[in-house]
Every structure is written in C-alpha cells, then in structure tokens.
Amino acid sequence: xxxxxxxxxxxILFLTFYGQSCPxxxxxxxxxxxxxxxxxxxxxxxxxxxxxxxxxxGTLTSFETPANTGNNIxxxxxxYICPPITGNYVFWIAxxxxxxxxxxxxxxxxxxxxxxxxxxx
Numbered sequence: 001x002x003x004x005x006x007x008x009x010x011x012i013l014f015l016t017f018y019g020q021s022c023p024x025x026x027x028x029x030x031x032x033x034x035x036x037x038x039x040x041x042x043x044x045x046x047x048x049x050x051x052x053x054x055x056x057x058g059t060l061t062s063f064e065t066p067a068n069t070g071n072n073i074x075x076x077x078x079x080y081i082c083p084p085i086t087g088n089y090v091f092w093i094a095x096x097x098x099x100x101x102x103x104x105x106x107x108x109x110x111x112x113x114x115x116x117x118x119x120x121x
Contacts, residue, residue, distance in 0.1 A: 006087070026081035028060040036074040039097035039120070044074030080107065093118060 005011060031054035036044050044050055054076075083089060093101040095114045104112035 026079060028063060028077060028079040028081070030058055030060055030065065030075060030077045032056045032069075033074040034070070034072070036072055041098045041100055044076075047074070050074070092116065096120070 016084060019026055031051070033044060033047060033049055036047060036056040049055075049078045055073075060077065063077070063081070065077070065104050069075075091103065093099050097118075097120060099118045101116040102112040
C-alpha cells in the first residue's frame with residue numbers, strides 16, 4: 001500500500017483582545033505548496049519554494065481548510081483575529097500528518113509560541 005501524506009504546517013495566529021472596541025474582525029490568509037514529500041513540518045519548511053513561492057494563495061472566511069484538498073501538499077495559514085469580546089478562547093489543531101499551531105498576542109511574529117502540535121506520520 002502506498003502512503004500519500006498531506007503535510008500541514010500549522011497556524012500562526014496573532015490574537016488581539018480589544019473587547020467591544022475591536023477594529024474589525026481580522027484577516028486569515030493561506031498558502032499551499034504542492035509536491036511536498038514526507039509528513040513532517042520540516043519537509044515543507046526546508047523546501048526550496050518555502051516561504052516565498054507557494055503554489056496557491058488566498059483568504060479564508062473561517063479558521064479551517066476544506067477536507068481532502070490533495071496529497072503531498074503543505075499548507076500555512078496565518079493572520080490575525082480580533083474577538084468581539086474579551087474572554088477565554090479555545091484553539092485546536094487537526095491534521096492527517098504533522099501540524100503545528102503557533103500563537104502570538106501581538107503582531108510581532110517573533111513573539112509567537114507553539115501551543116499545539118501533531119507529529120503523526
């Protein structure tokens with residue numbers, strides 16, 4: 001049986017808690033790289049086309065991608081959300097191979113921390 005893997009490279013989320021004075025709701029972008037062999041996040045991040053030459057880009061209306069989008073692909077979702085109220089929020093990750101979820105409380109990507117990961121291969 002041949003194994004086909006989808007490599008999913010996490011989410012980078014910039015979360016701002018402004019409460020009711022929130023300036024908009026945010027923006028969620030995605031990039032997809034085709035022909036990524038292997039099931040580790042590093043298979044994507046070490047690819048010569050990552051991060052500057054994705055195969056496809058776009059915006060999302062929710063923080064998820066459609067199921068069954070292909071095999072041997074790597075995906076990065078990044079952006080920010082501005083929740084309408086101050087409170088506790090739950091974030092989670094699901095992937096059919098490896099994936100990571102990173103969170104930053106500011107617009108500075110250097111402040112991000114990995115809050116969830118999956119190393120299934």
